[in-house]
Structures are given as structure tokens and as C-alpha cells.
Amino acid sequence: MAQVPLSMNPVQFSCSICLELLKDPVTIPCGHSYCMSCLTDYWDCQPICSCPQCRATFSPRPTLGRNTLLAEMLQSLGAVKLSEGPSAPPLYEDHGFEHATFDVSSVRPERTDGERLLGETRRYLAQQIEESESELQQLKQTLRSFSRLAKAAVKDSSKIFSELQEFVERRRVEMKELIRAQEKAEVTRAENQLQRLEQQISELRRRDAELEKLSHSQDQHRITQSMCQSYCSPVSAGAASSLVVSPHVSFGPVRKAISDLKEQLQSLYHREFPNITSAVKTVNILQMEKANKALEAGDSAHIPSLDSRTDLLQCEKHQSDLNQNSVTSQSSSTKHDSAFLFLCRLLFAVFGPVHSTQGAFPD
Template sequence: MAQASSTLDQNQFSCPICLDLLKDPVAINCGHSYCMSCIKSCWDQEDHLGVYSCPQCRQTFIPRPVLNRNTILAEVVEKLKKTGLQAATPADHYAGPGDVECDFCTGRKHKAAKSCLVCLASYCETHLKPHYESPAFKKHKLTDATGRLQDKVCSQHDKPLEVYCRTDQQCICYLCTMDKHRSHDTVSAAAQRVEIQKQMGETQREFQQRIQMREKELQELREAVGSFTSSAQSAVEDSERIFTEMIRSIERRRSEVTKLIRDQEKAAVSQAEGHMERLKQEIDELKRRHSELEQLSHTEDHIHFLQRCQGLPVTPEAGFGPRISVSPRSDFGNLRKVVSELKDQLENVCRKKIAEIHHPVTKDTILPELVPRTRAEFLQWELLFLSPAASWSFTFT
């Protein structure tokens, strides 16, 4: 209870401008209290208008009120200071690197909660209260705190950007619709955002489907590599066993076949690993784009949404390679048959059978030959995979 009372005292005797305990407190005609230096500084900026207002309720005064120190209030504040009940602001309420600062805080700036497109200023929670409480600010346009308020205002008419010109594909103000963009196809920024976000929803679903498809292909490819490696290892072991039973004269041929199998295994696995790496990169990129669209779809700032969505991908297919199909499981069965026959034959037939071995080994692979079906698909492949030294040839259908 003592702590709650302390917080109440701090709020009652804090200056709404500097947010610290009142220094030389004064009460102006509307009843609100400020530090004398704070309200003087505020009214000094209104001298050229000749009309002075309360920063909280916006009540105006003519002429400039005479300020007198509120002795009783000053004594109460001094007692608060002696009891140690200083007004404290949590550290996370102060603006840090990258945060938008409140334009009305003096001294150490607080973090802005909203920006006003009419005032062209940003406000912390305390200085934002008049925009919520005073009828004078009822028509002001508040948006998420931003340090680039000029980007939300028409450079020609100095009015908020609230309209989207479909003809010129840019954000404009209402005066622009009667000027340079007269007779153009225009809608409100909110309406255009709804239309684009509807399209974006379809794109996000396509991204999700593509992610699931690629993840499935990646899993199939992993399983195929494991099966292929196991099959290759089994083929090596079988051939080693058969060749060991043969006479010394065919030892050299055994080494040739073993090397052939290993080379093909290495080439096939290397090819598959390359596609696996590409699939991982595509999945990461698809997830990144999906996340970017997800974050953008939740922003409340229509203008930021429209300006950012211009550079986003329309469909998830752009910049990605073709689908990958995995070949059925291979077990080097033909090789075993040929090697078994070779065991019963003499050296004079070994040279002929080695040529027969080469063909069944090289045709076993994890992935079929990938051939682009269209010119556009070929250009995508060339961009994604081909190095300057590559010399692949393709047939278009």
C-alpha cells in the first residue's frame, strides 16, 4: 500500500512537460501545474502568435498569463524530495539507439508511442494524452511512431498521404486528386491496402505450399542418398568377396571395378548434395519471404505497407529452380550378375567383361537428368546453377 501511495504522489506532482518533480511550480488559469521554466519555454514559442495555450488541455489565454510560484505546492514537492519519493521513469521508457524520440520531452528524451501526421511530431505516452483527451485533436491522424514523418506527408501540399493513385502507382494526398492526379484512378490508402493484402494472402499460401513441397523433396532426397550409399557399399562388399575368390590374374580387374563403383558413387552423391544444398537455400529464402510478408501484413501503417510492398515478390516461383524428382532405389544388381559370371571365366574374357561392367555402374544414379522444358526455365537454371566454366546443353520442347 505504501508503494501504491508513493506512485500516486509521484504522478500528482510531476511536470507534464519534463516528467520530473515540479521545480518552482506554477498553476495556470485552467488549473494544470508545470515547472515555471517549462511553461515559460513553451509559451516563448507562441509569442509570435499572441495566443497561449495549455499543453495538456489546449485551453487558450489572451494575453499571456502572469506566472507566480505556487508556494504551497512547492512545499509539498520539497517534502516529497526529502522522503525520497522521486518520480522515476523506467529505463525502457527512455529512447535508446534506433528508437523514435518524443519531440516534446525536455532533457532526456522518452520513447515516442505515436506520431501525428497533422502536427508532424512524435509523442511519448504522457505528451500524447491531449490527442486522446482534447476535442481540438479529435481529427488529427495518429500513426505508429516514425522518425520519417515527411515520408507520410505530400511534399507539394504538405498534407497527409491518405490516397493511392492506381494510375501512377503512388501515394498522394486529397489535394493531389484535384490537381496533378485529377481524373486518375484513385482509392483510399486503406482500400488499396485491403486489395493488395488479399493478393498477398494468396502469395503467402503459395509460399507455404512451396515450402512444404520442397521440404518433402528434401526428405525424399535424403532417404535416396542413404539408400544409394548403402546399396553402393553393399555392391562394393559383394564385388570384393567375388573378386577375392578369383585367381591372381584378375586382381587388376577387381581394382578397376572397385574404383569405377566408388567414382560413380562419389559423383552421384556429390550431385545429390548440391541439389540438397540448393533446396535448403530455397526453403530458407521462401521462409524469409513468407515471414516478411507476414510481418508487413500486420503493420498498421498503410503508407509504410504500400511503399514496402512495391518491391516484394508477386509469386514465390520467381528466382527458383525446377522441381527435383528422385530416381527409384538402385542396388547394382546387374553388376553382381556380371561379376559372378566373371568369377567362372578365365583371363582371356576379363577384358571383354570389364567393358560390360562399366555400363550398368554408370546408369545407376539418385537423380534423373534434369532438362529445362522452356526457355524461361533454362534462364532460371543458368542464373541459379551454371558457372562460367559450365558446358551443359539442353533441348527445349
Template sequence: MASNLWSEEHLNCPVCKELLKDPVTIPCGHSYCMGCIKNCWDQTDHTAVYSCPQCRKTFTPRPDLCRNTMLAEVVEKLKKTGLNPPPAQSYAGPGDVSCDVCTGRKFKAVKSCLTCLASYCETHVKPHSEVTPLTRHKLINAIGNLEQKLCPEHQKVLEVFCRTDQTCICLLCTDEDHKSHDTVSGDAERIVKQKQLGETQTEIQQRIQERLKEIEGLKQAVESLKRSACIEIKESEKIFNEVIRSIEKIHTEVIELIGANEKAAVNQAEGRMKKLEQEIAELKRRNTELKQLSETEDHIHFLQNFQSLCAPPEAGGLPSVTVNTGISFGAVRKAVSELKDHIEDFCKGELVKITKTVNKVAVYSLQAPEPRNSAAFLKYSLSRSTPQASNMRVNTVPSLFRSIAATLNPGVTNC
């Protein structure tokens, strides 16, 4: 009786388009799955106004939802009669390729035919395995934009690759504009390009590992700097407490100097790490795109996207660096002890020298990137043969000046 009074579409939820589950009827008379209407109203909780997704009638406060027993029984009877619709996942949704044969609401395509230039659902693709002429057609996993597989001039399937012009062409093109060009089948060119793609992937993965290793080295260097500074500052403070009244002014000046230098060095290292992480993220993203391209079954799609995706990665805007992991404030205690009796007369004349020396301290030093081809190797060789001074180098600081600067500054790091 229920199947005579109701059709499938009458018992579909207006929100999820599936057969009602735990049906509820709201005050305006429309029915929904209990989960669907709850989700809709949960999103408007902040407004305290709830509306019907169909008629837009509003309710305040939020209505209580009770299962519509009668409607639930009708749905169950329809299921037993075999009238429930196909599962929702068989229908084409946003981003899915729809069947070109289905009428009305289209099902999701599972295969595309490069001969027919059409996509088919599970039902309509069956003739390609049952009808003899169709069994010779080439089927691939469903893809969209099949019109891109046609030659714009001859409206024939693109199945040849012109190496001269680096483009996909049809068989008729090989007898006309590309007659004297170097042409091969799409399958053959895919093999060549696949190998190049693999080499590019390997290079990207190697670059990622190098950058990760560099980041780890920078982190260790920063921690080493902080630990060493913390230890030596504490020990040196014990000595300087004996002469602090006579050197209070210069002590303050050196504190500010070392604090600013440490902050700049740490900020510089952190900025470097951030850029490295950004480069790694970009390399990973590109590696994912290359992996997807490598796994596609559509040779034409592969060849059309190969040129833009498979260009070798740029050498990178960031030069390689040598991380200074052995930063230490050793010899501070001895130098400060020796300086104790002479500090008042000595500091004024040496403060200028200390300032210049401290400014050269950094967590890492820049190096030109290693050459990856002959042109880069030549440039690299010239740059290596020409001495260049860099303010990023960690020079050997005179132990006396270095000791004074580190010891006088208790705020180099958060001890």
C-alpha cells in the first residue's frame, strides 16, 4: 500500500537527497533526516533563529525534534519493496566526472573512453566489455575535459607527440604541418618524460633533506649559543660583583650591545629557518603534483602538463650556509679574573674594539650554493678564487674582549 501512495522522491531528504534516516517533521510541516536538520540548526546557534531550509520559515526558540514514527515506517516498507534509490555516492557530485549517457540526474562516471571521447558510469560502460567493436577502445579512469584530447585543427584524438615543437598532435598533423618533424607515439614519449620526472623528483627530495638537515643544525647552534652564554654569564657575574661600582657605566653599555647582538643573531637564524621551511613546503607541494602526474593513466594529460610541472627546480634564492655549532664563551672566567685589577683604566680604551668584534658574531656563515651544471660550476669557481669578506663570518674574537662583553651582560639569554 505504501508503495502505491509514495514515490521515492517524496521520501528523499531535501538536504542530503538520500532516503530519509530517522525522519523528523518540523513545525512548518517539512520533513528531514534528524542528523541533517540538526547540522543545519547547529550552524545558526549563535543567532538563536532557526529556519526551514525549504520554506525559510523561522522558529524561536529552537524546536524540539521528535522522530516521525509513521514516516519512518513508510520508509522501511519502501526499502523492503526494493524501491529505495541507488546509494548517493553513485551520483555525480561537485568535482566528479558525470556520465555522458545518463539522462536526468547523472551518475558518477567510472571510465572515460579515449576513442569515443565520452565518460561512462558503471552501467553505461558495460557495452565496452561486451560489444566486440567497442572492446578495442581505450578506457582509462574517468577524467574531465575530454575535448582537450582532440586536435583543434582536425578534431582527431591527440595520440602523437612532436619532439620538435614539444606538443601533442593527431595522426593527420604528422602528414601536414609536422611532416618533417621528429614525432613519436604518446606512449614512447611518456617513457622518456617519466624518466626525467623521476630525476626531478629525486632532486627535490634531496633538496628537502638538505634543508631539513640545515634547519636542525641551526636549531642546535642557537641552543648551543644560549647554553654557553647562560653558563658563562652566571660565572662571570660572581667576579664582576667585586668591581661593579667602578665599571657600572661600561657594564650597562656592554649589556645592551650583547643583548642586541644576540637578539639579531637569533632573529636572523629564525628568519633563515622560516625561509627554509617555506622552501620545503613549496618543494613538497611540487613533489605531490609530480607524483600525481607520474601516476596518471592519461598519456596526453601527462604530456600536456609535463612541461610546466617537470622543469628542474630552481637553484633556490637561499645560499647554502655553514652552521657554527661550536659557539662558546670559554676562557671568560680566567680573562675576567686577570682583568679584575686593571678593568677601570682598561675598559674605556677597549670599548670601541669590543663593539666592532661583537658585531661580527653570528650563528652561521653564508656560502655560495654548490654548482649543479657547467655554467654554475664556472661561476662557483670564480667566486671561490676571489676572496670576499662577509659580515656573517664568525671571526676569532680576542679572548679578553670577548670575555668582557659576555660577562658584563646577564641578559644575553633567558637563563
């Protein structure tokens, strides 16, 4: 009997990097599969390990392991040699003679179940496409909003630092005015004292000159009177004698106080800047918690074993029942049975279990 053709799209099992059928396939935590050599070369050229399709990032770099299940599927796909040719004539076509040993309609439920499986898978894919498109639109909108928020944050931070710069500039002007005022006050006080000292010296020299003249006089009464006047009205030197001139005047303490203030500001900045950096890094568009959990669980969590899938067991059980019901035609339908079972395994391995309210197969 003719072999039932089975058509599969090879694009579904091709590497998105080299666009060829997968060679030594590996599956990364996000669920996508690539050639091991292609993905290794791609990650070696990238600063961050990420999926070329969904852009999910992984840190640390995952250890790549060969997906044995998918490799066997691809090997079986090549062995079966799926064709795109026209469908073979139905097995139940009238051949002009009676079928005495088997029922020609025994393969009809198998084809119906295969079509139902494909229909359920297409509906599942349509749902996934709809959800992905919704996520795509939401991500685009979030990106636009994020760009606006980032621009506003840059503007606000620039404004705050400008205000801080203006504050420091005002303090600099105040400090300059304070030093100039102190300089003016001290210079004025010193100049006044200098003027008083000069006047005092002039007065003392004048009196000394008068006493020198009296020293040549013979009139004792006049000498006594002049001496009394000199001692009774002495030059006020108390203020001058109470002043102590600083021999090492300096603005060193002022400079030290300003330097201490600068160090305190720098210390405050270095202490608080990590908090600012942490606050900036918490603003994320994508949350990678699921990807990280998948990374910890390992690659096997994304492509479970076929033996653990209830739907696949149902598929094999249903195939076994069909074989028992058509014992007499087993030799003529073996290739078709293997192709159908391979299709079931391939769909489950790539797309996962298909959930239906009616079940994947009838009881």
C-alpha cells in the first residue's frame, strides 16, 4: 500500500542564527533552541548572554547541554523523509474486489485524531500569538513612557544639581565677603591705632624738647612748674600698651575650616551616591524573575520528558488500540502508524501539551 505523506515545515526546526536545520540542538532557559556552535559563537561576541529571539538575559552564563530529545526528533524527521507531494489516494477506495480480511475504515479515526491534534495545536498557537502581540504593544507603550520618564528624570537631576551649584556659589560669595569684611575691619582698627601711636610719639617728642630747654634755665620755680604740668597731664599710653600685635597673623584656620567642609561634602556624596545608583537600577522595564528561576531549574524544566506527558501516553495508547483493532492490516499500515506517532511526539516536544476541554483523543 502507498505510504501516507506527512508534511512538516522545516522552518520550525531551524536555527534562527544560521537559518539551517538544528545541529547539536541546545535549549536555553527561555525555551528557544539553537545550534550549539552558533549560540556559543554568538555569546562569545556579546557582552551579555541573551536570547537572540526574545532578548531575555541570563547571568551567569548558562551551561549549554545537548537536547537529546530534540536531536532524536530531528534525526527521525530526516529518516522519515517528510514530503510535500500530493496526498495518496484514500485507503478505503473501491479496488473492485471485496476486503475479506480487514475493515477499510479502520484508519479513519486515526486521521481524525491527527487532524484534531493539529487543530488544537493551531488554536494554541493562535492564542500564544495573540498574547505575544498584546505583550508587544504593552512593551512598546512602556518603552515610550519609559523614555519620557527618563528624560524628565535627567531634567530634574540637572535642575537639582544646578540648584546645589548655585547654593555652593552663594556660600562662596558669602565667604569672600566675610573675609573682605574682616580684612577691612582689622585694617581700619590697626590704622587707627597706628595714627594714635604716631600722635603719641609726636606729643612725647614735643615735651621732651620743652624739658630740654628747661634744663638750660636757672629758674628753679619754672622748672618745678613745668615738671608738674608734664606729670599731671601725661600722654595716654594705656591703650597702646595694652595692645599686643600678633607676630604670625594668618588665615590658616579659615582655610582649614573650608577644607574640612569640602571633605565633609565629599564624604557625604560618596556615602549617599551608592543609594542613588541603587535607586536608578531599580527602575526596570522587564522583570527577569521567571528567567532566573528557569535558569536555576535547568534546561530540562523547559522540555520535559516525553514519558511524563499524559497526552503523549494517551496518544500511544490510542495508537496501540488502533493496531489491535486492525491486526489483519498491520503490515500495510505500519509506516502510517509510525508517522502519526512521530507527529505526536514532535508536536508535544516543540509546543508542549495542548489543553482541550474535550481532551486530545477520544476514549
